[in-house]
Amino acid sequence: MTSKINHTAGSHDWLTMVGEVLQAAARSAALPDDLNLSLVEHYIDGFELSPGLFQGLRFDIRNGVPGFCVGVAPHELGDITIKVTALVAQRLNQIYSSDPAYAQVQEEARASGELYVSGDPSRLGAWFAAAHDDIVRRTAGSPPAAPRAAP
Numbered sequence: 001m002t003s004k005i006n007h008t009a010g011s012h013d014w015l016t017m018v019g020e021v022l023q024a025a026a027r028s029a030a031l032p033d034d035l036n037l038s039l040v041e042h043y044i045d046g047f048e049l050s051p052g053l054f055q056g057l058r059f060d061i062r063n064g065v066p067g068f069c070v071g072v073a074p075h076e077l078g079d080i081t082i083k084v085t086a087l088v089a090q091r092l093n094q095i096y097s098s099d100p101a102y103a104q105v106q107e108e109a110r111a112s113g114e115l116y117v118s119g120d121p122s123r124l125g126a127w128f129a130a131a132h133d134d135i136v137r138r139t140a141g142s143p144p145a146a147p148r149a150a151p
Contacts, residue, residue: 002137003138004138004140004141005032005138006049009087010043010046010056010089011073012049012070012071014059014097014139014141015055015056015057015070015104016062016070017135017138018057018059019059019068019069019134020068021131021134021135021138022059022066022068022128022131023059023067025127025128025130025131025134026061026066026124026127026128027066028127029071029125029126029127030067031061031066031125032064032066033063033064034063034064035061035063035064036061036062036063037060037061037079037090037123037124038058038059038060038061038077038078038079038080038119039057039058039059039060039080039081039082039124040056040057040058040059040076040077040080040081040085041056041057041058041059041072041081041082041083041084042055042056042072042076042077042081042082042083042084043055043056043084043085043086044055044083044084044114045085045086046086049070049071050071050145051072052073053071053072053073054071054072054073054074055072055086056070056076056126057069057070057071057072057110058071058072058076058078060078063123067136068151070126077118077128078119079119079123080117080118080119080120080123081117081118081119082113082115082116082117082118082121083113083116083117084109084114084116085089085109085114085115087114088105088109088110088114088115091105091140092106092109093132093135093136094141095136096132096133096138097132097133097134113151123140
């Protein structure tokens with residue numbers, strides 16, 4: 001069993017785990033060699049992790065090879081840019097994608113300005129959406145995985 005990491009409002013360790021999960025999922029997806037795409041997630045109310053880099057994550061795919069770095073510059077953008085408050089990020093990363101509350105929290109956060117998405121995350125592929133539940137499983141305070149329905 002994988003040990004869980006406390007979200008702690010997007011700690012360096014937690015963001016590193018997210019980057020590693022995304023990187024592993026992307027590698028397993030057999031990305032096309034000509035895929036070049038970037039995702040930047042900023043915590044709107046994030047703190048400075050190191051000089052000039054604030055709470056967030058940059059995930060890049062260059063020539064089909066995924067990589068990431070923890071911390072983003074204040075005005076850094078990607079092909080897909082997500083701006084989110086630490087509280088909304090923490091809530092979303094404790095809810096499985098199959099739970100109706102996941103979509104509800106997203107809708108409410110977008111309406112209140114606590115979540116803003118520029119670009120189309122679906123461009124990353126199905127592996128990206130599927131990685132969310134792996135992140136939830138690895139986040140302390142998350143519920144255990146829901147039992148699978150019988151076929």
